[in-house]
Amino acid sequence: MASMRNGSGDLWHALLSSSGVALHGLAHEAPNFRPDRPWPGIFDALPSEFQANFLHEPAFDTANSTFCVWRRVTDDRWSRGPVQLPPGEYGDGSSDLLSILAGNPSQYVELASEYYERQIAIADVAAIYRHEPVTEELVRRLNPEVDLESLAKDVAEIGYPDEGWRF
Numbered sequence: 001m002a003s004m005r006n007g008s009g010d011l012w013h014a015l016l017s018s019s020g021v022a023l024h025g026l027a028h029e030a031p032n033f034r035p036d037r038p039w040p041g042i043f044d045a046l047p048s049e050f051q052a053n054f055l056h057e058p059a060f061d062t063a064n065s066t067f068c069v070w071r072r073v074t075d076d077r078w079s080r081g082p083v084q085l086p087p088g089e090y091g092d093g094s095s096d097l098l099s100i101l102a103g104n105p106s107q108y109v110e111l112a113s114e115y116y117e118r119q120i121a122i123a124d125v126a127a128i129y130r131h132e133p134v135t136e137e138l139v140r141r142l143n144p145e146v147d148l149e150s151l152a153k154d155v156a157e158i159g160y161p162d163e164g165w166r167f
Contacts, residue, residue: 012025013060021071032066043068
């Protein structure tokens, strides 16, 4: 499982399994957001291999979704249900919320600039995207206010490579 919350009410959850990946999310400014009633079609074509562990898992809160996308290991592209969105430029919010997953460091740098009002170097983000070992210096450049002790626990828990820094 993976998830993201932006602190403004938007979020996404991902189910990662041997079958593939399914993601759903809530963009509260999307024109198809209806509290506790997902827009028709969002989950209609969700493959059965994702349904039990996705639609019925309370932690995923699929009742408040504006989009759902999935990709099975046998698929050559991402899919979504037959959704007819209301008019508007914002769509279902998936483009904005999922852009940080595209693997393009410049997109994350843009997000950090807009959301955190902070300038960070593309090279530092690219190092994380390449899964290079994290150093205390890199962490401080990305977020000087971070609690390093707490981060060290998170880094160890997820198995991310580090340069052996501990407190």
